[in-house]
Amino acid sequence: MVIVFKIVAPISLLVLAGCADSNGAAQTSGGSGAVERTANKSAVPVVVSKVQRSSFPVELRAIGTGQAFKTVSVESQVAGIVKEVHFHQGQLIHQGDLLVTLDKQPFLASLAQAEAALARDKAQAQLSHAELGRYSELDKQGIISKQEYEQSVATSAAAQATVQADEAAIQTAKIQLSYCSIYAPIDGVAGAQLVYPGTTVKANDLPILVVINQISPIYVDFAVPQQYLGPIKSFMSRSPLVVEATPPGGSAAEKGV
Numbered sequence: 007m008v009i010v011f012k013i014v015a016p017i018s019l020l021v022l023a024g025c026a027d028s029n030g031a032a033q034t035s036g037g038s039g040a041v042e043r044t045a046n047k048s049a050v051p052v053v054v055s056k057v058q059r060s061s062f063p064v065e066l067r068a069i070g071t072g073q074a075f076k077t078v079s080v081e082s083q084v085a086g087i088v089k090e091v092h093f094h095q096g097q098l099i100h101q102g103d104l105l106v107t108l109d110k111q112p113f114l115a116s117l118a119q120a121e122a123a124l125a126r127d128k129a130q131a132q133l134s135h136a137e138l139g140r141y142s143e144l145d146k147q148g149i150i151s152k153q154e155y156e157q158s159v160a161t162s163a164a165a166q167a168t169v170q171a172d173e174a175a176i177q178t179a180k181i182q183l184s185y186c187s188i189y190a191p192i193d194g195v196a197g198a199q200l201v202y203p204g205t206t207v208k209a210n211d212l213p214i215l216v217v218i219n220q221i222s223p224i225y226v227d228f229a230v231p232q233q234y235l236g237p238i239k240s241f242m243s244r245s246p247l248v249v250e251a252t253p254p255g256g257s258a259a260e261k262g263v
Contacts, residue, residue: 066230066234066238068228068229068230069228070226070227070228070251071226071227071228072221072224072225072226072251072253073224073225073226073227074194074219074220074221074224074225075220075221075222075223075224075225076192076194076219076220077217077218077219077220078191078192078194078217078218078220079214079216079217080105080106080188080190080191080214080215080216080217080218081207081210081211081214081215082106082108082185082188082207082208082209082210082215083185083209083210084108084113084182084185084186084209085206085207085208085209086108086109086112086113086186086206086207087108087109087204087205087206087207088106088107088108088109088201088202088203088204088205088206088207089107089108089109089110089203090106090107090203091105091106091199091201091202091203092104092105092106092107093105093196093199093216094196094199095196095197095198095199096195096196097195097196098194098195098196099190099193099194099195099196099218100190100193101189101190101191101192101193102189102190103189103190104187104188104189105188105189105190105196105215105216106188106201106215106216107186107187107188108185108186108187108188108207109186110183110186113179113182113183113186114183116179116182116183117176117179117180117183119179120172120175120176120178120179121176123172123175124169124172124173124175124176127165127168127169127172128169128172130165130168131162131165131166131168131169133165134158134161134162134164134165134166135162135165135166137158137161137162138158138159138161138162141154141155141158141159142155142158188215190218191218192218192220193220193222194218194219194220194221195218195219195221196216196217196218197216197217197218197219198216198217199216200213200214200215200216201213201215201216224251226249226251
């Protein structure tokens with residue numbers, strides 16, 4: 007990677023004016039120094055310019071090494087079997103792109119099981135609630151003992167708690183199912199493909215699915231000859247310097263200060 011410094015340095019430019027005949031030649035007499043011109047040729051106009059202060063860039067070139075601004079190792083959050091891989095090594099990917107799909111069948115089965123348990127326990131909770139209503143009337147009439155009524159209250163509360171637990175299990179099963187589709191967390195370039203269809207992966211463990219390197223922005227390490235260090239520091243104290251990084255074979259430069 008070639009690094010180019012652009013240092014804008016002010017200098018003074020002096021424009022000199024002169025005059026000459028139309029043929030670009032002038033003749034002077036030996037004693038008076040007067041310019042003799044032929045009668046049929048007109049004088050060349052004299053153009054005068056003021057001294058102006060301007061600036062121009064001073065460029066320093068150096069070879070640098072690029073380093074990723076951020077590196078993320080993508081891992082699976084659930085244990086499963088890789089079904090599809092949707093990227094290839096070196097691919098430029100964007101945040102939210104689908105990277106890997108795991109086999110969803112075991113997670114769909116778990117979700118169906120949790121939904122069935124919820125339906126069963128809801129029915130049981132409704133029955134317990136109805137019995138509680140009957141026991142409440144009997145308790146008011148003094149037909150049943152206080153212990154029987156309290157037992158009915160506890161049974162109804164336990165049934166409702168079971169329903170809530172089933173609902174939480176369904177939510178967990180849905181989350182686990184969503185983890186079967188693994189997306190890119192950042193923009194960057196995909197590293198080596200480390201898993202293939204049929205690979206068994208563990209939750210938050212090896213093997214890593216892919217390493218993503220964020221290269222926009224990017225860090226670049228470079229060095230310049232020591233004799234330029236003084237001028238660079240001098241210009242940096244006045245204003246930020248423009249740095250352009252051109253990748254090998256690339257035409258567009260990444261700019262920074």
